[in-house]
Amino acid sequence: MILTSHNKKLNLDRPHIMGILNVTPDSFSDGGEYAQLERAFIHAQEMVNQGATIIDVGGESTRPGANDVILNEELDRVLPIIERIKNELDCWISIDTSKAVVMAEAVNAGADIINDVRALREEGALKAAIEANVPVCLMHMQGQPRSMQAAPNYNDVVAEVRRFLIEHSDHCINAGLKAENIIIDLGFGFGKSLRHNFDLLNATQKFISLGFPVLTGVSRKSMFGQLLNRDINDRLAGSLAGAMIAMQQGSKIIRVHDVAETVDVMKVLQQINTFK
Numbered sequence: 001m002i003l004t005s006h007n008k009k010l011n012l013d014r015p016h017i018m019g020i021l022n023v024t025p026d027s028f029s030d031g032g033e034y035a036q037l038e039r040a041f042i043h044a045q046e047m048v049n050q051g052a053t054i055i056d057v058g059g060e061s062t063r064p065g066a067n068d069v070i071l072n073e074e075l076d077r078v079l080p081i082i083e084r085i086k087n088e089l090d091c092w093i094s095i096d097t098s099k100a101v102v103m104a105e106a107v108n109a110g111a112d113i114i115n116d117v118r119a120l121r122e123e124g125a126l127k128a129a130i131e132a133n134v135p136v137c138l139m140h141m142q143g144q145p146r147s148m149q150a151a152p153n154y155n156d157v158v159a160e161v162r163r164f165l166i167e168h169s170d171h172c173i174n175a176g177l178k179a180e181n182i183i184i185d186l187g188f189g190f191g192k193s194l195r196h197n198f199d200l201l202n203a204t205q206k207f208i209s210l211g212f213p214v215l216t217g218v219s220r221k222s223m224f225g226q227l228l229n230r231d232i233n234d235r236l237a238g239s240l241a242g243a244m245i246a247m248q249q250g251s252k253i254i255r256v257h258d259v260a261e262t263v264d265v266m267k268v269l270q271q272i273n274t275f276k
Helices: 037-050 071-088 100-109 125-132 157-175 194-202 222-228 236-248 259-273
Strands: 002-005 008-011 016-022 054-058 092-096 113-116 136-139 182-185 214-216 253-256
Touching: 016 037, 016 259, 037 054, 037 071, 037 259, 054 071, 054 113, 071 092, 071 100, 092 100, 100 113, 100 125, 113 125, 125 157, 136 157, 157 182, 157 194, 194 222, 194 236, 214 236, 222 236, 236 253, 236 259, 253 259
Parallel strands: 016 054, 016 253, 054 092, 092 113, 113 136, 136 182, 182 214, 214 253
Antiparallel strands: 002 008
8 A cells, every 4th residue: 555645655564653743832732832933843853853754734723622723824834844844854744734725735835645634524625635636634523623522422433433434535536536545534532532532443443444544643642641540741651552552453654742652662563563
């Protein structure tokens, strides 16, 4: 399985680590820490040196209760760092956005992947993604960021998330999005309870059969805080356990804050797999 973007190829025979770069003042884990361009670039450089092959740039927080960001402000946050990473680092760049204009401008600036928590359901987003002709991550979310964790409810979370991803990927393909450009994300923490999150993590392998690469983002999430009674900055062990489980079940892209530690986990798993 290979992703192609801007004449670049990413071989998914092994998992890849996607380093999180939030250039926002209000992200749930590192809000404000990398809002200044030079600090953001230094952090991106550190993550690439640690083994991240993708840097995921986000200019609008999607944590529960997050405020909306106006278009021009989001563009001002993400375009300069995308351009600098493209010019100075050897990695893929992902743009974490739901806005059609941000998608188009970010890809023009050098982004290789569109990572959309709203799965191209905002106005103009699907058209922008088709025209950009780069890989796109479609994520499941129940509700909207401001209220998604109020009362998430499913009869069968695995079946319902799987059904959404099947139906929505079909919709996008019928509209003109290339099937080989689709990545799927189960949406951990986006309209899910503690039980829902762990049911999905345990069932990741059931999504591999859909034929799309699976991206898993569980880094520092509340599922570990609730289970282990840990605050945001003390969830590394839980995050690494989640990453290992996801990789064992076939997830190809692991989106994380803690790149070096997750790369170590990946290398251990790869070594074990050489014995099979």
